[in-house]
Amino acid sequence: MKFIQILEEPIEPGGLVEWTPFTPGGLGTWSPDPRLTSHNHEQHLRAAFEYRARTHREGGRESWLGVSVEFDEALSIPALRATLRFWIDRHEVLRSHVVITRDGLRRLTTAPGTVRLNMGRIGWYAEPGPLVEQLAGSFDRATAPMHWPAYLFATIGRESSFTLIFTADHSLLDGYSLIMAQHELTTIYRAMRDHRPVDLPEVGSYVDFSAAERRQADQDGADHPAVSTWSRFLQAGSGDMPALLSASADTTTVPGPAAGGERPQESRSGVITDDDTANRFAAVCAEAGGSLTAGVLAAFAMVHHDITDDPEFRCVLPRHTRNDARWLAALGWFVAVAPFCLDMSDSPTFDQTVARSTAELKHSRQGASLPYLRVAELIGHSGHPRFVISFIDTRYAPGAAAADAGRAKVLRSHSYSPDEVYIWINRTPSGLRYSTRFPHHADAELVPGFLAAFAACVRAVADGSTFNSRM
Template identity: 55%
Template sequence: MKFIQMMDQPVEPGGLVEWTPYTEGGLGRWTEDSRPTSHNHELHLRGAFEHRLRTQREGGRESWLGLAIEFDEPMSVPAVRATLVGWIDRHEVLRSHVVIWSDRLARMTTGPGTVKLKMGRVGWYSEPAPLLDQLAGNFDRATAPLQWPAYMFATVAREKSFTLLFAGDHSLVDGYSLIMAQHELIALYSAARRRTDHALPAVGSYVDFSAYQRREADAAGADHEAIAVWSDFLHDTGGKLPGFELADGPGEVIAEDNGGDNGDNEHIDGTVSELVPQGSLTSALLDDEQTNRFTAVCSAAGGSLSSGVLAALAAVYAELGGGPILRCVIPRHTRGDQEWFGALGWFVATVPFRLDTTGASDFGQLIDRASDEMRRVRKAGTLPFLRVGEILGQKPGGGGDFPEPKFVVSFIDLRFAPGHAEADAGRARVLRSHNYSGDEVYIWINRTASGLRISARFPAQGRTHNQVGRYLSRFGDFLKQIGDQSTFGSLPASRET
């Protein structure tokens, strides 16, 4: 299943319809909700609010995730409407909104059955480029986190097929949400088309989870186990979260990096220059057989595929002049109970990761070290990043000194999800918005039914852009070389007769 930047894969042309949620009477008829929001959501909202105050505009903060699902049948308008309304009714996070007041956040919620859909026919597109521009632009505008709805749907219908698309601000969804959602939306549409029960299991509410997590985190203090892990990591890095930094390659031409540390391309006088979207990459690293061979090497060393991937990233980082220690931040899901498994929401924590390659005699030793580090830092994910900053006396994202992640590596095995094989074969793909940061490097590595896939975003030009390109190219080669050492699946040599 692809995880791809919206503009990197065309949508087959056809008739575009946009589906916008609304409630009669607007937010004025919603119910005040005493459940507090999550730290992730608060950090995200405050960052968006400060950006608006600083730049006097909403744009340049795109942070949405989405889906594109392909249906090999003519589109039924009533079935699409029933599907989307049913999905909104299943997931309370799509019927809840948080606003920023002067000294606090306030939540409002509306019940199932109150959200309706406005169907707007945009027109027929015969070429993919203008269609993609229209979709991406409207998704950018529709997913601003300070408004409701911060999400929208679209369909592109053709004579014998159609594409269903969704985009939602990151405060509403994460990658796991959308991996599960593609199967859920397909099941809802199929049931609506056939007028049968969808038979999907009930899901929990991210609004409930947010309230629970918030109360638990606010009760934590400096003695929380996560604080020791983060303090050790920040002490080791001089109080900064690591960026991506390699030695320059031979003959490499270095240009000035676009933007600065704030990611908004803001000048000292407060004006904002033209925003430059980050570069992106999506590709297959290994096929299924090659991935199995690499996994066998990891298993023989007592590790897992995820620890092997991190070990390989560290080995290549050291090889290309990044230094003997790989330092990055790793997202971890917080869906600890079954009720959250299929829920929409931002169930993600961040943990610091450090892997020292010094003195490693072979790759198996690096895998062992990576496994130990993953176990050690797991406890850091039990406390939200914003709360960590508050306990350490700093304020992430809001005028404080607490650093924000600049180098992030994610690994997800997608084979647990219902319908994963069909999605990986092209039925569905997870979308992400573009990003304007001048210094962030994000790498996502996913195990799918077809093998190992990679997606990345990084500065669009300059030194880091060149370095990331070299790094990811060498990383793919390294994985193949390690896998080639495995005897997994090898055939016995033929005997002479």
């Protein structure tokens, strides 16, 4: 399943319709909800509020994620409308909103069955370029987190096919949510089209999860194991988060109407290996006593050491917090972060690096057992992750093979960060894919070169050859 920035690939043109949720009477008819807001959501909201106050532009900074699903049949308007209302009722996070007040945060929630959809016909597009530009602009405007809805649906209809796209601000969901969403939306639509019951398992509410996570995190103090884990990690970097690009690199920006004068990050994606090569690479990792995750991080560490000669490899890892069955298919932001550091000073072999990576993954896991924003509050740290590597295996998600064959793809918006480098590695039924975003630094070409060397390392390991005579 591809994970791409929305402008990276064309969308087959057709008739564009935007589906905007609304409730009669607006937020004034919603019920006060005492459930607490997660640290992630609160920080995201406050950042958007500060951005709006500083720039007089709507907050959000184009921080949305989305999914695009292809259907090989003519669009049924009644079935599609019923699908979207069913899905909104299924996931409470789409019917809940948090506002900033003088007294703090206030949550409002509306009951199932109260959200309706406004069908807005935008027009017919004969070329993919203008269509994608229109969609990207609509999603940027519609997903500002300080307003409800911070999400939007769109369909592109044709004579015998249609595309369904859903996008939402990051505060409402994560990438895994969208991997599951493509299967849910397809299943619900077919059930509504055929007038039969929807066959999906029960799902929990992210609003419940947020409240429980926040309540527990606020009770934990400086003696929590995550605090010492992060403290040691930050001390190893002189108090800073790790960065792939040098802090002194040129961050000159150029005018950009969507970003208030800042230039969006570069964005690239592609294939690292096919399925056979990925399997052979995983077999070598297993022989060395590690998982595919450990092997991917080991390969990155070896390439980083080869390029920079740095004695340590440091990055930040997203770790999911879906630790109960009811959260597995829930829509929400179920992500914590963990520190990751490998000693590379003795130029270890690949097998040795995998062993170290395996041990570090076990050790660093406790860093994600408390939301990092709570950790930062306890230790007085104001930095943010700047070099992040994410690995996810989607092969066992429902509908994974069809999605990977082109039936669905996960979308993301622009980012305007001047210092963040994010690399996503996805194991799909067809092999290993990558996606990355990085700023326009003077040394930014290091990132594509870093990824090319990583791909070469993976293939070399899979082929049983050596990599710089150290494996």
